[in-house]
Amino acid sequence: MPPFRVTQSTISANVLAGLQTNLERMQGIQNRLSSGKQLNRPSDSPSGVLDAMGYRANLRRLDQYTRNADDGLGWLGTADQSLTSSLDLVRRARDLMVGAGNAGLSQESRDAMASELDSIRASLLSVANTRYGDRPIFAGTSAVTDAYTAAGAYQGDAGAVERSVGQGARVTVNLTGPEVFGPAAGGGPSIFDVLATAATDLRSGNPVQLANVTSADLSALDGWRTRIQDQLSVVGARYNRIETMRTRADDSTSTISQRLSDVEDVDLPKAVTELQMQQVAYQAALAASARVVQPSLVDFLR
Amino acid sequence: MSTFSSLGTALSALYAQQHGMDLTGQNVANANTDGYSRQRVRLEAMGGVAGPQIFTRSMQPGAGVKVVDFQRIRDAFLEQRALTEQSSTTALQAGQTALSRIELSFSEPGPNGLQSQLSEFWGSWDDLANRPGDVGARSQVVERAQTLVQGFNRAAGDLVSLRNSLTDQLRSRVDEINAQAGRIAELNNSIQSSVQAGLSPNELLDQRDQLINQLSNLVGISTRDGAAGTVDVFVGGSALVRGPNTETLGVTTDAQGNATVMWNRLGVRADLAGGGEAGGLQNAINTTIPTYQSRLDALANQLRDAVNTQHQAGDDLVAGQPTDPFFTGSGAAGLAVNPTIVADPNRVAAAAAGAGALDSANALAMAGLGDGVGSPDAVYRALISDLGADAQRVNRQADIQSQIASQVDAARKAQSSVNLDEEMTNMIAYQHAYDAAAKFMTAVDQTLDTLIHMGVVGR
Numbered sequence: 193m194p195p196f197r198v199t200q201s202t203i204s205a206n207v208l209a210g211l212q213t214n215l216e217r218m219q220g221i222q223n224r225l226s227s228g229k230q231l232n233r234p235s236d237s238p239s240g241v242l243d244a245m246g247y248r249a250n251l252r253r254l255d256q257y258t259r260n261a262d263d264g265l266g267w268l269g270t271a272d273q274s275l276t277s278s279l280d281l282v283r284r285a286r287d288l289m290v291g292a293g294n295a296g297l298s299q300e301s302r303d304a305m306a307s308e309l310d311s312i313r314a315s316l317l318s319v320a321n322t323r324y325g326d327r328p329i330f331a332g333t334s335a336v337t338d339a340y341t342a343a344g345a346y347q348g349d350a351g352a353v354e355r356s357v358g359q360g361a362r363v364t365v366n367l368t369g370p371e372v373f374g375p376a377a378g379g380g381p382s383i384f385d386v387l388a389t390a391a392t393d394l395r396s397g398n399p400v401q402l403a404n405v406t407s408a409d410l411s412a413l414d415g416w417r418t419r420i421q422d423q424l425s426v427v428g429a430r431y432n433r434i435e436t437m438r439t440r441a442d443d444s445t446s447t448i449s450q451r452l453s454d455v456e457d458v459d460l461p462k463a464v465t466e467l468q469m470q471q472v473a474y475q476a477a478l479a480a481s482a483r484v485v486q487p488s489l490v491d492f493l494r
Numbered sequence: 495m496s497t498f499s500s501l502g503t504a505l506s507a508l509y510a511q512q513h514g515m516d517l518t519g520q521n522v523a524n525a526n527t528d529g530y531s532r533q534r535v536r537l538e539a540m541g542g543v544a545g546p547q548i549f550t551r552s553m554q555p556g557a558g559v560k561v562v563d564f565q566r567i568r569d570a571f572l573e574q575r576a577l578t579e580q581s582s583t584t585a586l587q588a589g590q591t592a593l594s595r596i597e598l599s600f601s602e603p604g605p606n607g608l609q610s611q612l613s614e615f616w617g618s619w620d621d622l623a624n625r626p627g628d629v630g631a632r633s634q635v636v637e638r639a640q641t642l643v644q645g646f647n648r649a650a651g652d653l654v655s656l657r658n659s660l661t662d663q664l665r666s667r668v669d670e671i672n673a674q675a676g677r678i679a680e681l682n683n684s685i686q687s688s689v690q691a692g693l694s695p696n697e698l699l700d701q702r703d704q705l706i707n708q709l710s711n712l713v714g715i716s717t718r719d720g721a722a723g724t725v726d727v728f729v730g731g732s733a734l735v736r737g738p739n740t741e742t743l744g745v746t747t748d749a750q751g752n753a754t755v756m757w758n759r760l761g762v763r764a765d766l767a768g769g770g771e772a773g774g775l776q777n778a779i780n781t782t783i784p785t786y787q788s789r790l791d792a793l794a795n796q797l798r799d800a801v802n803t804q805h806q807a808g809d810d811l812v813a814g815q816p817t818d819p820f821f822t823g824s825g826a827a828g829l830a831v832n833p834t835i836v837a838d839p840n841r842v843a844a845a846a847a848g849a850g851a852l853d854s855a856n857a858l859a860m861a862g863l864g865d866g867v868g869s870p871d872a873v874y875r876a877l878i879s880d881l882g883a884d885a886q887r888v889n890r891q892a893d894i895q896s897q898i899a900s901q902v903d904a905a906r907k908a909q910s911s912v913n914l915d916e917e918m919t920n921m922i923a924y925q926h927a928y929d930a931a932a933k934f935m936t937a938v939d940q941t942l943d944t945l946i947h948m949g950v951v952g953r
Contacts, residue, residue, distance in 0.1 A: 197908040197909065197913065198908065198913070199907070199908060199911040199912060199913035199914075199916075200525060200911075200912070200913065200914055201525070201526065201907060201911040201912070202904055202907050202908050202911060205903075205904060205907065206904065209900060231603055233594070233597045233598070233602075233882070233885070234597050234600070234602060234603075234878050234879065234881050234882025234885060235593070235594070235597060235881075235882045235883075235884075235885030235886040235889055236882075236886075237882070237886075238879045238880075238881075238882030238883040238886060239879065241602060241603050241878060241879060241882050242875055242876075242878070242879040242882075244603045245602060245603055245607075245609045245875050245878060246875060248603070248609060248610065248613070249609060249612075249613050249864070249871055249875075252610070252613040252614070252617055253613070253616075253617075253864075253865070255617075256616075256617045256620045256621075256861075259620070259621070259624070260620055260623075260624060263624045325625070326627070327627065327852065332850055333626075333845070333849055333850030333851070333852045333853035333854075334850040334851060334852065335627060335850065335851035335852050348850075349849075349850045351849050351850040351852075351853050353852075353853075353854070354623075354854070354855065354858060355623070355624065356620065356623070356858050356861065356862070359865065360862075362858065456603065488914045488915050488918070489914065489915040489918040489919065490914060490918055493918060493922070
């Protein structure tokens with residue numbers, strides 16, 4: 193660069209430009225400090241903004257997964273309770289039926305047993321019609337009010353209720369009535385039919401039918417009991433899976449929040465240090481400018 | 495050599511030094527005047543005999559000093575360079591302003607941008623999947639969709655109004671260019687007359703240079719010296735000012751909203767490749783903004799098609815009619831939620847086709863549309879990232895360019911601005927020369943005195 197002539201106006205122009213640059217930098221740091229954000233517009237850091245937007249979308253998605261999981265846990269929790277109380281009811285029915293084999297029983301006692309079996313059947317029906325929110329949980333995806341009619345006929349469908357609890361992870365949170373209480377898809381009696389048959393057999397007074405109560409009817413009931421136990425473990429497994437996914441979503445939420453903050457928020461100690469350095473630079477520039485407006489030859493002429 | 499010629503020499507010296515001092519005064523007076531170029535008095539020694547001839551030889555010193563002219567000191571090449579750099583700077587600054595306003599209209603990253611509205615829209619489908627029979631959840635899907643659509647409409651509207659306001663700005667800049675060109679032509683005229691009258695037009699030249707300088711901020715120009723002190727100004731090779739005459743520029747717009755700067759008389763496009771604010775604005779109006787407009791439109795259409803395809807694959811709660819498309823309209827400005835669905839949220843299709851009424855497979859599939867590569871969300875994020883990169887690039891270019899421009903400006907000023915020390919030094923030199931010339935005159939006077947009174951000797 194050729195040596196420039198230096199004149200008063202070039203000096204003052206340079207000094208002004210320098211001070212302006214200093215002030216601009218200071219304003220930038222102060223903006224960041226006062227907004228608490230280092231990304232205020234896409235051009236501040238295109239890749240940072242891309243990350244920040246991705247993280248934000250992720251956080252919303254994770255929040256949604258958590259809500260879905262909570263809802264799914266509600267469904268499965270309700271199913272778990274229903275199945276547990278069904279097992280209790282089935283156990284009582286079984287005890288009654290086993291007791292009915294006693295030859296010394298009078299027909300009156302058998303009738304009483306039959307009535308109790310009827311009431312167990314009614315309780316079991318109401319368990320099968322359990323609702324979560326306003327939906328019967330064993331009715332699949334159909335919009336009926338009750339999963340089973342009072343006669344024990346299934347009104348729902350075989351649809352699966354799914355909750356999405358993670359990227360590409362959908363968990364079925366319902367069991368349909370036939371899976372738990374029957375009637376099975378291929379036909380055959382439901383658990384309600386089994387209980388009704390047993391009650392009828394007890395009331396009949398016919399020795400052949402009475403014998404059925406402790407043999408055919410009992411083994412049919414045992415079949416359903418095993419079925420309910422199996423389904424209970426299915427529910428447990430699904431519950432665990434959702435809980436795991438939920439915990440994972442919570443973990444990811446805190447990790448991603450941290451990353452979002454790293455990308456988006458101001459690093460306070462760093463920004464404050466920068467501000468101080470910039471202030472020192474600005475003061476130095478001011479001091480220098482004060483000296484630049486120096487005496488000229490004019491001061492030394494008479 | 496005549497007896498009194500020495501007095502003439504002394505007088506010429508007094509005049510010359512006086513001019514020098516006057517000019518120093520003028521320079522000092524204008525030390526802070528914008529656009530003023532320092533001036534120097536050009537002196538020349540006056541010779542004795544005009545031409546040597548055989549019989550008129552005489553030993554004779556010169557006949558003093560004469561003022562040739564007042565010279566403006568400036569570097570013509572640096573001036574030209576400054577014009578170019580200034581035009582590039584203002585062009586980039588215009589682009590920078592446009593991009594930063596585009597950035598504002600997307601308001602990213604933040605809770606009010608389209609990204610969060612997209613997320614909320616997808617989230618509402620998940621909520622619907624949890625409660626497919628709930629009218630509240632259905633209405634929420636519709637509400638969120640309307641918010642999203644408004645977000646698209648608003649962004650599109652912002653871009654259109656930005657484009658219109660830049661077009662207005664371009665018009666007013668073109669008016670300024672015409673006015674400025676008119677003033678330059680007038681000055682050309684005055685300069686021409688004063689040059690022809692043999693006067694010094696230095697101050698007029700300064701004024702004209704400053705106008706040209708200001709004009710270069712508005713539009714990329716080049717200049718060429720014309721006859722008799724005039725200067726011709728060219729925009730993209732065509733003359734805007736030629737001597738005392740000017741051409742005018744105008745702005746025409748077409749149906750797509752493009753704005754073109756035209757030569758009014760010739761009816762052809764003006765070449766604004768040289769930059770200037772007008773060049774920058776024209777580029778922003780015709781290139782930068784339309785790029786983002788079309789990308790936003792494409793995104794809106796992609797979203798519409800993806801959502802409609804998924805929606806129509808499912809079943810709504812209203813029996814006996816095919817599922818409606820969810821979005822209608824085209825482009826970011828035209829996008830709307832299907833009014834039929836707004837009127838009856840039961841027409842939102844949450845269930846898979848043929849499944850039970852409370853099935854939510856379709857809603858779940860819909861909620862997943864926002865994930866993954868190539869999803870509307872990813873496309874939108876790429877758009878914002880590209881916008882950021884564009885704006886960052888132009889910001890940097892503008893920073894660098896304005897530094898270059900200020901360096902060139904400093905170099906130019908260093909040539910033409912007044913240095914007080916130098917002026918003082920000159921003043922002392924002129925003052926001493928004046929003193930000396932006066933002394934010389936006294937000496938000649940005394941010599942003559944001696945000569946005149948010589949007669950009394952021997953009387």
